Amino acid sequence: MNIAIVGHVDHGKSTVIGRLLADTGSLPEGKMKQVKDKCRKESREFEYAFLLDALKDEQSQGITIDIARCFFKTGKRDYLILDAPGHIEFLKNMVSGAARAEAAILVIDAKEGVRENSKRHGYLLSMLGVEQAIICVNKMDLVGYGEKIFEKIVEEYSKFLKKIGIRAMEFVPVSALKGDNIAEASKKMSWFNGNSILSALDSFEKAPPPIKKPFRMPVQDVYRFTGNENGKRIVAGRVESGLLEKGTEIVFLPSGKRSRIKTIEEFGGEMREDVSAGHSTGVTLKEQVYVPRGEIMCIASEKPAFVSSTVKANVFWMGKTPMVKGREYFLKLGTARVAAKLGEVFSIIDASSLSKTSKESIERHDVGRCMIECASQIAFDQFKEIKATGRFVIVDGFDIAGGGIITELVEDSQGETREQVIKREGKWERGLVSYNDRVTKYGHAPKLIILTGKSGVDKKSIAKQLERKLFESGRVVYFLGIGNLLRGLDADIIKSRRDEHIRRLGEVSHILMDAGLIVVATASDLEEEDLRLLETVTNRESVFIVNVGKESLEDGLVDLNLDPGTEDEKNVEKIVKLLKLNPSA
Numbered sequence: 001m002n003i004a005i006v007g008h009v010d011h012g013k014s015t016v017i018g019r020l021l022a023d024t025g026s027l028p029e030g031k032m033k034q035v036k037d038k039c040r041k042e043s044r045e046f047e048y049a050f051l052l053d054a055l056k057d058e059q060s061q062g063i064t065i066d067i068a069r070c071f072f073k074t075g076k077r078d079y080l081i082l083d084a085p086g087h088i089e090f091l092k093n094m095v096s097g098a099a100r101a102e103a104a105i106l107v108i109d110a111k112e113g114v115r116e117n118s119k120r121h122g123y124l125l126s127m128l129g130v131e132q133a134i135i136c137v138n139k140m141d142l143v144g145y146g147e148k149i150f151e152k153i154v155e156e157y158s159k160f161l162k163k164i165g166i167r168a169m170e171f172v173p174v175s176a177l178k179g180d181n182i183a184e185a186s187k188k189m190s191w192f193n194g195n196s197i198l199s200a201l202d203s204f205e206k207a208p209p210p211i212k213k214p215f216r217m218p219v220q221d222v223y224r225f226t227g228n229e230n231g232k233r234i235v236a237g238r239v240e241s242g243l244l245e246k247g248t249e250i251v252f253l254p255s256g257k258r259s260r261i262k263t264i265e266e267f268g269g270e271m272r273e274d275v276s277a278g279h280s281t282g283v284t285l286k287e288q289v290y291v292p293r294g295e296i297m298c299i300a301s302e303k304p305a306f307v308s309s310t311v312k313a314n315v316f317w318m319g320k321t322p323m324v325k326g327r328e329y330f331l332k333l334g335t336a337r338v339a340a341k342l343g344e345v346f347s348i349i350d351a352s353s354l355s356k357t358s359k360e361s362i363e364r365h366d367v368g369r370c371m372i373e374c375a376s377q378i379a380f381d382q383f384k385e386i387k388a389t390g391r392f393v394i395v396d397g398f399d400i401a402g403g404g405i406i407t408e409l410v411e412d413s414q415g416e417t418r419e420q421v422i423k424r425e426g427k428w429e430r431g432l433v434s435y436n437d438r439v440t441k442y443g444h445a446p447k448l449i450i451l452t453g454k455s456g457v458d459k460k461s462i463a464k465q466l467e468r469k470l471f472e473s474g475r476v477v478y479f480l481g482i483g484n485l486l487r488g489l490d491a492d493i494i495k496s497r498r499d500e501h502i503r504r505l506g507e508v509s510h511i512l513m514d515a516g517l518i519v520v521a522t523a524s525d526l527e528e529e530d531l532r533l534l535e536t537v538t539n540r541e542s543v544f545i546v547n548v549g550k551e552s553l554e555d556g557l558v559d560l561n562l563d564p565g566t567e568d569e570k571n572v573e574k575i576v577k578l579l580k581l582n583p584s585a
Contacts, residue, residue, distance in 0.1 A: 001206055004082045004130065007107030008117040012138040015176040016107060017070065017081055018048030020197065023183035026072035048176065076202040101125075103204045104133040105197070110149055110173070111142045114156050119352040120365065122157075126164040127316060127367070127405055129387045133161075134200045135168050140189065141175040147191045163354055170200045209277040215242030216305060216381070216389050217297040218334030219252070223282070233436065234265060234282035235291060237335065240388035242299065244283075245274040249300040252291045253379035254307040255539045256422040258300060259285040288434040290445065292541040294336030296379040296389060300426070305379040305389060307418055309532065310343065312408035315368045315394065316351065319401030323362040323394070329401070333392040336378050340394070343371030362402075371410065375557060376532070376540045377418070380406050413529055414536045417503065421537060438516030442476045446513035448538055449575065452526035453548035457564050459522045462548060466572045467520045475518055480509065482523040502530045506537030513542060528557060546575060 005013045021027050039046040070081050082101055104125050108118050125133065135157060143149045150173045161168050172181055173189055174197060180186035183198045195203065220237040244250075244261065251258050262284040264272040275281045283297075291297075298304050317323045323342050331340040348359045349367040362368035383390030383405035394402035439445055449466065451459040463479055470477040482505055489508065493500050502523070509519045523530075535543050545558040548571075560578055562571045 001077055001103065001204065002080045002082060002101045003103055003105060003201065003204075004101035004125070005105040005107065006121040006125065007136075008109065008112070008115040008121075011107045011109040011112070011115075011118075012176050013105075013107045015048045016105065016136060016138060016174070016182065016197065019176045019179055019182045020081070021070060021072055022048060023179060024072045024074070024198070026070075074198060074202055077206070079201065101128070101130050102207060104130050105136050105201075106133050107136045107138050108153060108157065110137050110140050110146075110153065113153060114160070116352040118157070119160055119354075122161060122166060123164055123351040123354075123367065124316060126166050127314060127403070128391070129383065129405075131165065132167050132169055132204055134197065134204075135161075135171045136197060137171060137173045138176055140173045140180065141178050145173070145175075145180075145188050147189075150192075160354075169203055170194055172197055172200055210241040210386065211243050211276045213241040213277075213386055214302040214304075215244050215250075215297070215299040216240045216386060217244070217281075218336070218389070219291055219293055219295045219297060220335050221293050222291060232284060233288065234284055235297070236280070236282040237297065238280045239275055239277050240334075241277045241386050242302070243274060243276045244299065246272075251298050251300045251304065251422070251426070252289070252295040253298060253305050254377045254418070255291065255295055255541075256418075256425040257289040257291055257295075257539075258425050258428075259287040259289050262286045287430055288436045290435050290539075290542070294334070294338075294378075296334060296336075305381055306409045307377055307379050308409055309374045309377045309412045309414070310410040311372050311374075311380065311406045312346075312410055313370060313372050313392075313404045313406050314349075315362060315370060315372070315402050315404035317362040317364055317366055317368065317394075317402045319364060319396050319399070321396075322364065323368065323396075323402060325360060327396075330395040331372060331374060331378070331392050332395060333378060333380055334389055337395075338378055339375035341373050342368075343373045345370045369407075372404070376535055377412075377414065382406055382408065412532075414532055417533060417536050435516075442516050444475055444518065445542075446516050447518045447542055447544055447579070448509045448513060448534070449518065449520045449544045449546065449579075450526070450531075450534060451520070451522045451546045451548055452524065452531075453564070454551075455524040457524075457549050459524070459548045462546075462562070462568050462571050462575075463520045463522045465568050466575055469572050469576060470518060470520075476516060477518040477520060478512060480505075480512070480519050480521040482521065498530070499533060502526075502533050503537055506534045509534075510538050513538065531557060544575075544579065 005017060007013050022032060036046050072079055106118070106122060108114060137150055137153050140150065154171045158168060172194060173192055174181040176182060180188055181196045183196060185196055217237045217239045219235055223234045223236060225232045225234070244264065246261055246264055248261050249258065250261060264275050265282045265284070266272060296305050315323065325342050327341070329340050331338055345360055345362065346369045347356045348362060349356055349369065351365060351367050362370070381389040391403070391405045393400050394404065451463050453459055460481060467477050467479040482501065485505055485508065486501065490501055490504055505521060505523065509521060512519045531545060546560045546562060547558045548562045548564050560575060562574065
């Protein structure tokens with residue numbers, strides 16, 4: 001059972017763990033003597049925290065910076081303890097530890113009492129879905145083992161926990177330094193009739209794996225093996241919920257691609273008939289379809305994951321600068337990574353006081369109830385239903401700056417089209433030539449390269465030269481100007497039905513790509529909604545968007561901005577160079 005231990009800095013988390021390890025005989029042979037000898041040489045008083053704080057800079061500063069992991073056993077079960085930093089500067093590390101926890105020990109210093117960070121950590125545990133906790137009131141020796149001080153902390157913190165939905169299994173008064181109420185009951189607090197920390201841990205309820213929930217497996221990658229099993233492709237990932245059996249029809253979201261499970265495999269192991277939540281696995285498909293990293297595999301007959309480009313969420317912000325509207329971030333959910341922006345902010349919650357305010361940005365260490373708008377569609381669940389596919393992190397630059405949980409689906413403008421595409425994929429009749437057969441035969445994956453820009457800007461010259469360049473290099477490619485559709489397939493549509501023109505461009509491109517072609521298309525004045533529509537009808541991973549114009553479009557919206565003043569040949573080379581860098585191209 002994974003247990004996170006959290007609390008304000010210097011409240012004694014590492015000492016509690018060190019004492020647990022020592023008193024349960026879980027230390028490596030000679031470890032205690034080694035640490036005591038080192039303290040003696042350095043003229044320092046021995047502390048149980050030194051058994052855990054192994055990093056030199058941690059011992060010198062006296063604070064836990066990284067997540068320390070250790071194992072011990074009781075008569076009931078094995079435990080993995082995640083010691084999470086308490087210092088406010090290291091909240092990100094605390095979150096990464098607590099995100100894997102099933103329950104928690106939250107440490108409060110009896111002398112200092114409930115601090116702001118004590119409440120903040122409690123709120124974070126609630127956001128991460130940790131619903132049961134032991135509250136360890138430590139350093140009781142410094143307050144004379146006083147019952148009234150303990151009861152005051154119990155009363156104050158219980159009220160706070162009730163507001164955030166965490167169930168305190170028990171409040172336990174301890175002195176980790178002296179060993180009181182850690183592994184055994186203490187005679188110095190005869191007024192306390194509850195469990196020790198060790199026996200309280202055994203009272204935690206081990207949640208069963210979420211096997212009975214709908215099946216979810218975020219796609220980590222697709223591996224192709226050659227040799228004796230030529231062309232074998234394994235879709236790999238970790239099963240987050242549900243049960244998958246051989247022969248089951250599955251659907252990948254957000255693309256809507258469907259197939260059936262041919263085999264279930266395990267690295268270095270035997271073939272399996274089924275696989276369930278908590279296992280990493282790989283599967284092969286009866287009907288080969290292209291699925292990129294980030295898709296979520298679901299069972300077609302079960303409740304599917306939601307798909308949208310907009311979600312309502314609670315975001316805890318830890319960035320050095322506030323989360324603001326207009327700035328581009330990256331949202332990582334499961335194995336998916338998409339550009340995202342802060343939309344409407346409904347309210348700001350101070351994680352320690354739970355007070356609400358109205359702001360247009362989310363300050364450091366605050367929780368924002370807000371809208372997150374993604375540059376492309378993602379698959380997800382509400383956190384209350386499936387935790388693993390309902391929580392995410394926000395990346396700012398190269399740093400994880402925030403974490404959040406999805407509270408509600410927001411239907412975006414592509415909902416109706418997306419539903420139609422999922423139905424199309426479910427009924428799509430495939431021939432005997434597979435996706436992989438065409439990729440192998442043609443030497444490339446299918447692609448839609450769409451060139452857009454203001455009316456009057458020459459895009460066709462670049463597109464046609466790109467077609468010629470790709471054709472001469474042995475690619476199977478076709479130029480598709482939207483004007484060709486307007487005077488043919490779209491002749492029955494009035495010009496004002498722009499959305500239907502774009503949808504049909506996407507559907508024709510989809511058919512050509514299903515035939516294995518690279519489609520080079522042009523269309524003027526495409527806006528964000530138009531590009532989202534094209535991506536929904538086809539697949540974002542198969543679309544390469546090029547803007548030709550003096551005005552550059554956002555990087556999250558397009559893959560390449562070109563200057564129309566540059567020679568066509570040079571612009572073509574830029575496109576080809578980027579296509580070569582794209583592994584699916």
